[in-house]
Amino acid sequence: MQRRGFLKLGVGAAVVIGVAGAGVALIKPGLVDGKLGPGARDVMRAAAQAVLYDLLPPPGAARDAALALQLDRLDAFIASLPAPTRKELSDALGLLATAAGRFALVGLSRPWAEATVYEVHEALNAMRVSTSNTRQQIYHALRDLNVVAFFNSPDNWRSVGYPGPVQIP
Template identity: 75%
Template sequence: MQRRRLLKLGLGAAVVIGVAGAGIALIKPGLVDGKLSPGSRELMRAVAVAVLGDLLPAGAARESALDAQLARLDQAVASLPAATRKELSDALGLLATAAGRYTLVGLSRPWGEAGPADIRQALDAMRLSSSNTRQQIYHALRDLNAIAFFTEPVNWQAAGYPGPRDI
């Protein structure tokens, strides 16, 4: 195979994958009525476990803390400008698909089945990627989870933050 033909084939495949991903994101958005869709909830729950790790309580309290985290994520998303919510919805919709998850994150298993170590490794690869798109998705996933977690004063102590000082 000649080099030129290989480049054309690669470019064509990238266009097809991009169009298919955009179509899937339109059919299955990441946000529904301004809140995380079921697929996005599974994705963000898995990322929260990987990003927050030991900051989350153990045992039965962990599930309750994750449910509260997802509720705070819905509130954080609702406070974003409409254009940002649209972009986030598109990204989450794409990441909720097998093709998007594998291509952009590098995870072969579904979000709910991947372990925290696998997700942390994939997030680190995104953070260090030469692709601006992958880096932006990494920052969105991590930052949204951190913002939602640390806006709750109850969580400050877990991070060793005593809270604001009286002036």
């Protein structure tokens, strides 16, 4: 096969995967009634554990409670975003919740809920240094959403030694 044939095959495969992914995202959006749907909750829970690992309580009931609270904060933050941004986020999370999207874009072979924190952390790190702008953007979205939702709560400021805003006389 000639180089041109490989390029045509690559472009054709990318189009097919993109159309299939968009179709899946339309069928199962990441956001349902403005909140994280079941698949998106798995994505964001796994990402939160990897991104906020040192800031969360040790594994157990306290960590589970902290992660549930984090997902609630994410729902509240996402609700404050403009409708077009929520639509894009819903599409991306819907795609990431599928096996094909998870594997192609993140590199995780195991479902989000079954992947270890280390596996998700390594996958996110690979996305961070990827040459693909799409993978980098997804990494930044997963990280930034979790960080903003976490540090938007004054209850979490102590974990990094931030005393809070200074009163200006």
